[in-house]
Amino acid sequence: MTVTVTSPPRRAPWLRTLRYDAGLRALAGLGLVLYAVFIVLPLFMSLHSSLTNANPLYASSKFVGLANYRQMLHDDALHSAVIYTLELAFGVTIVANVIGFAFAVLLNRTNLSYRVLRTLAFLPQVISGVITGFVWETILTENGVLNTLLLHLHVIGQPIDWLGDPHLAQLSVGIVTAWVLSGFTTVVYLAALQSIPQELYDAASIDGAGPSRRLRSITVPMTAPATTICVTICMITVMKLYDIITVLTGGGPAFATQSAAQYIVQVAFTSDEFGYASAIAIALLAISAALALSVTHVLRRREVNL
Amino acid sequence: MSKRLFTVVATATVTAAALLSGCSSSASAGGKTTLTYMTFETPDLTAAFWKSSIAAAQATVPGISIKQVVAPSTDRDTYAKQLEASGQFPDLLESITPSLYTSANLLTAYPQSWINANFLLPQGNAIKGKVYIPPTNSQIIPMVFYNKADFAKAGITSTPATWAEFEADCAQLKAAGLTPIELGGKDSFAAAMPLTGAISANVLGKNPQWLQQRYAGSVHFADSDVVSAAQEMRTLVTNNDFEQGALNVSYADSITNFNDGKAAMYPMGSWYLGSVPKNEWNNIGVFLWPSDDGSQVVPFSVGGSMAVSSKAPDQSDAFKFAEAWSLNPSNLKTLIEGDGAFPMLKNKSLADFDVTVSPVYTDSYSYVSGTNNKVSSIGWATNDDSMPGSMNNDFYAAAQALFNTNDVQGQMAKLDQDWTSATQGQ
Numbered sequence: 082m083t084v085t086v087t088s089p090p091r092r093a094p095w096l097r098t099l100r101y102d103a104g105l106r107a108l109a110g111l112g113l114v115l116y117a118v119f120i121v122l123p124l125f126m127s128l129h130s131s132l133t134n135a136n137p138l139y140a141s142s143k144f145v146g147l148a149n150y151r152q153m154l155h156d157d158a159l160h161s162a163v164i165y166t167l168e169l170a171f172g173v174t175i176v177a178n179v180i181g182f183a184f185a186v187l188l189n190r191t192n193l194s195y196r197v198l199r200t201l202a203f204l205p206q207v208i209s210g211v212i213t214g215f216v217w218e219t220i221l222t223e224n225g226v227l228n229t230l231l232l233h234l235h236v237i238g239q240p241i242d243w244l245g246d247p248h249l250a251q252l253s254v255g256i257v258t259a260w261v262l263s264g265f266t267t268v269v270y271l272a273a274l275q276s277i278p279q280e281l282y283d284a285a286s287i288d289g290a291g292p293s294r295r296l297r298s299i300t301v302p303m304t305a306p307a308t309t310i311c312v313t314i315c316m317i318t319v320m321k322l323y324d325i326i327t328v329l330t331g332g333g334p335a336f337a338t339q340s341a342a343q344y345i346v347q348v349a350f351t352s353d354e355f356g357y358a359s360a361i362a363i364a365l366l367a368i369s370a371a372l373a374l375s376v377t378h379v380l381r382r383r384e385v386n387l
Numbered sequence: 388m389s390k391r392l393f394t395v396v397a398t399a400t401v402t403a404a405a406l407l408s409g410c411s412s413s414a415s416a417g418g419k420t421t422l423t424y425m426t427f428e429t430p431d432l433t434a435a436f437w438k439s440s441i442a443a444a445q446a447t448v449p450g451i452s453i454k455q456v457v458a459p460s461t462d463r464d465t466y467a468k469q470l471e472a473s474g475q476f477p478d479l480l481e482s483i484t485p486s487l488y489t490s491a492n493l494l495t496a497y498p499q500s501w502i503n504a505n506f507l508l509p510q511g512n513a514i515k516g517k518v519y520i521p522p523t524n525s526q527i528i529p530m531v532f533y534n535k536a537d538f539a540k541a542g543i544t545s546t547p548a549t550w551a552e553f554e555a556d557c558a559q560l561k562a563a564g565l566t567p568i569e570l571g572g573k574d575s576f577a578a579a580m581p582l583t584g585a586i587s588a589n590v591l592g593k594n595p596q597w598l599q600q601r602y603a604g605s606v607h608f609a610d611s612d613v614v615s616a617a618q619e620m621r622t623l624v625t626n627n628d629f630e631q632g633a634l635n636v637s638y639a640d641s642i643t644n645f646n647d648g649k650a651a652m653y654p655m656g657s658w659y660l661g662s663v664p665k666n667e668w669n670n671i672g673v674f675l676w677p678s679d680d681g682s683q684v685v686p687f688s689v690g691g692s693m694a695v696s697s698k699a700p701d702q703s704d705a706f707k708f709a710e711a712w713s714l715n716p717s718n719l720k721t722l723i724e725g726d727g728a729f730p731m732l733k734n735k736s737l738a739d740f741d742v743t744v745s746p747v748y749t750d751s752y753s754y755v756s757g758t759n760n761k762v763s764s765i766g767w768a769t770n771d772d773s774m775p776g777s778m779n780n781d782f783y784a785a786a787q788a789l790f791n792t793n794d795v796q797g798q799m800a801k802l803d804q805d806w807t808s809a810t811q812g813q
Contacts, residue, residue: 137472138491222573223635244573245634247791333575334634335788350465351777352809353487355472 124366131360136353149360158336159361162344163368169255169340170319170372176259177315178308181266186300188267189274199271206264214328217257218244221329247337250330254338257325262318266311273307274300309380313373320369341365419452420704424693425467425477427458431661431725440721444712451708453479478699479709485512485519485694486773494519495697497706505714507731511689512769520691520769521713524728525755527675528656528686528764529580532663532747535670537565537651546674549681550589550619557628560651568623569650571641572634572790575783576766580654581623582786583686583766584676585616591762592684598763598772601806608802614795621789634790656767660727660748668745675754685754686764689731692718716740723748729755776809778802 131149135142153159188199205213220226221243228240243253277299285295323342326332332339332347339347341361349358426437434457441453456477458466463483470476476493488494496517502509511522533546538556541563547553557567572578590612591597600606607613623629630636630650642662645653653659654676663671678684692713699705712718714732720740722728729752730740737744737752744752763772766782774782785798792798 136491137468138488138493218637221635222637222640223632224640240632240635242632242635245632245636245790331573331575333573333784333787334578334790335575335784347777347780350468350472351780353468353776 127359127362130356131363133356134354135356135359137350137355138353142356145356149357150364152357153361153364158339159341159344161336162339162341163365165251165338166320166322166341167368169251169258169322170316172255173259173262173319174312174315176255177262177266178311180259180263181311182270182304182308184263184267185270185274186296189271199267202267203264205261206268208261210261210324211328213257213261214325217253217325218329221253244330245334247334250334250338254326254329257329258319258322261325262315265314269307269311270304273304277303305380305384309377309384312380313377316372316376317369320365320372419450420701421452421454422478422699422701422705422708423454423456423475424479424481425456425458425463425470425483426481427461427463429461429726431721436721440712440715440718443715443717444708447711448704448707451704453708476696476698478696478705480694480696481692482690483520483694484769484773486514486769486771488694489514489517489519493697495695495699495702495706497521497695497709501710505733507733508689510770511731512691514771519694521693521709522689522691522731523713523719524691524722525687525689525731526657526728526764526767527751527754528688528767529584529654529676530657530659530673530751530754531584531676532645532653532655532659533672533674534645534648534651535672537563537648538672541565541651546672547677548674548683550677550679552681553677554622554626557623557626561628566630566650567628567652568630569636569641569645569653570629570633571636571638572629572787573636574638575780575787577638577641577655578634578790579766579783579786580656581620581676582617582782582789583764584654585619586613586765587686587762588676588678588684589616589619591686591765592678592682592760595760595762598765598768598774602775602810608799608806609796614799617785617789617799618795620786621793621795624790625793634787656727657729657751658727660745660751661725662727663745663747665745668747671745671747673747673751683759685759685761686767687755687761688764688767688769690728690769727751774809775806778806778809781805781809 130142132144132146133142134145134148184202188195188202208216218225222228223240223242223245225243227243228237231237232240242249244250281299281303282295285299290298321342322340323346326338326340326343330338332343342365345358345361345365348354348361424441426432428434428437437455437457441455445451445453456470456475460466463481464487467476467480467483467488471493485494496519499509499518502518502521506522508522508525509518510516511525512518512520537560538544538546541556541560543556543559547556560567568581570578570580593612594600594606597606601608630644636644641653641655642659644650646662646664646667675683675685693709695702695705695709716732716735716739719728719730719732720742723730723737723740723742723744727748730737763770765772766774766779768774781802785802788798789795
């Protein structure tokens with residue numbers, strides 16, 4: 082018996098390339114449209130709104146020029162919210178990166194228990210901000226887990242006002258946010274650590290480098306790109322922080338933990354100054370962009386120098 | 388841009404636009420009027436309550452279909468504004484603050500004849516003479532609830548009428564090893580109860596027009612009478628009359644703490660009456676926030692049911708539904724038993740609502756039905772005395788700030804600045 086095998090007709094290579102290109106273009110086009118509809122368009126709408134006296138209750142608005150931007154200069158509540166947000170961004174970024182790096186170094190092993198620990202370390206990043214806020218509220222409130230534990234261990238004589246004292250409340254928000262972001266930084270640093278060739282460490286060991294020297298001369302320089310990513314993302318995340326604070330402290334006590342994002346929502350939907358809120362949002366975007374660009378610029382130079 | 392890419396982009400744009408336009412308001416379909424109705428849920432006003440109350444109103448007004456929109460939190464006003472900003476303002480809005488919307492002509496007033504015919508205080512929540520939410524119920528904000536056993540243990544035989552007596556009772560309670568006052572200060576509205584009480588009793592009690600005069604600019608928060616009233620709250624802080632770490636205690640926890648007997652007194656809105664446990668019905672008493680001179684002042688707020696949007700497609704049907712819902716005694720039964728609401732329907736006694744209420748509810752209700760000095764509860768009024776813009780939040784936050792500063796005058800002056808900001812452009 083003779084079996085005749087017929088191979089499928091072969092398409093010309095140029096046709097395949099064309100179709101492949103068309104597919105890519107379609108995907109990219111869709112991405113562009115989504116980006117335009119959900120990012121660029123709202124940004125321009127916000128920019129336009131920031132130049133008006135828009136109010137959520139009125140359909141029409143008047144052009145007011147830069148009046149909303151000038152108003153920002155004299156708004157003490159805004160200044161407090163922005164300063165707190167910047168302090169939070171600075172502090173949380175440092176803490177989350179130090180913890181993330183330390184965790185990554187500790188968890189940079191391959192056996193099963195370390196893989197489980199890695200998953201646990203990433204958990205805070207997976208949980209939604211609202212749930213994180215509720216969980217930590219249960220921990221930090223007057224009769225919460227932390228006070229109960231410390232009282233039982235006789236570490237403290239009376240409950241601590243973790244969320245009631247303005248300074249402690251600010252600190253508590255910082256700790257919770259750092260806890261969340263350390264999950265993210267741990268994973269990024271771990272990925273960076275695992276890409277470092279073992280041969281480098283072996284060669285350094287042969288040359289007599291101890292653990293500390295290997296850390297300074299190999300690990301830190303080789304994870305510099307990860308540092309750039311982590312620092313930038315942490316800063317941007319904190320600059321727009323809303324959900325955790327809203328659930329944990331509601332911005333209180335007496336607005337002590339009010340973030341810039343919370344202030345924007347308050348101005349827009351409680352004070353009904355939608356135009357002014359848009360101006361603050363644009364200013365916050367500019368501050369965040371400037372911060373991110375500066376940090377990236379500095380850290381990229383550091384990557385080259387290391 | 389190539390033709391193919393243009394086609395892809397155009398298709399995606401049209402799709403996105405179609406998706407976005409999916410959020411539309413009410414309409415008439417198949418001869419039925421569809422109305423959107425914004426509600427909110429609490430432990431007492433459950434999803435089942437809304438479902439049955441809507442069905443009951445629909446049964447009396449056939450031909451109306453209701454599309455319920457549940458606010459994500461109890462802050463109905465913020466959500467309503469967000470809906471308005473996105474072109475989805477509901478046709479019916481439950482328990483909102485009408486003064487926030489009337490200047491934008493977003494609400495339609497109820498027919499005054501219907502209001503006059505059915506309610507005890509027809510002008511109780513009127514704004515410039517017009518009623519936008521039926522005045523179905525009222526609250527006293529705050530009242531001071533107290534633990535009778537604790538008072539007896541401290542040797543206190545009668546409730547305080549003056550500020551001096553109140554301070555003396557706090558000292559006596561502390562001497563007996565008891566915490567005088569429970570406060571859920573983590574939630575700013577709860578933290579502000581003593582401040583609301585003191586200013587309502589000592590400032591509005593003497594000058595019920597105070598808030599109108601504040602609008603006119605003839606009185607200020609930084610005036611000596613308001614500062615003196617606010618100083619009373621600061622005194623309670625410095626005397627350690629509140630429970631330890633009061634700003635760390637949530638509103639929900641404060642109810643639990645007081646019901647568990649962890650403090651002797653609890654300044655709260657009369658809605659707490661719905662949370663008094665049955666086994667404490669005879670142990671919880673109530674008195675009004677004491678004034679300096681001992682005169683009795685009732686900080687009062689007339690609430691109500693739903694407002695009707697001026698954009699509702701069929702105003703007549705919207706009012707028919709709203710009126711049917713508002714006059715249904717079984718809806719008020721839930722509010723009375725679960726939320727401590729005081730009914731304000733004409734020609735109806737408590738028995739008509741088939742309710743079972745505690746003795747402390749009956750005592751509280753006597754302040755509503757009695758002839759006394761009722762004034763707007765500052766920060767809670769729904770009528771012309773409601774404060775502008777974000778002033779309620781600022782007022783509540785000032786109370787929290789008084790926990791951490793001796794500068795009472797400065798905090799009150801800040802409220803004047805906030806008032807100026809809130810009224811700019813109005």
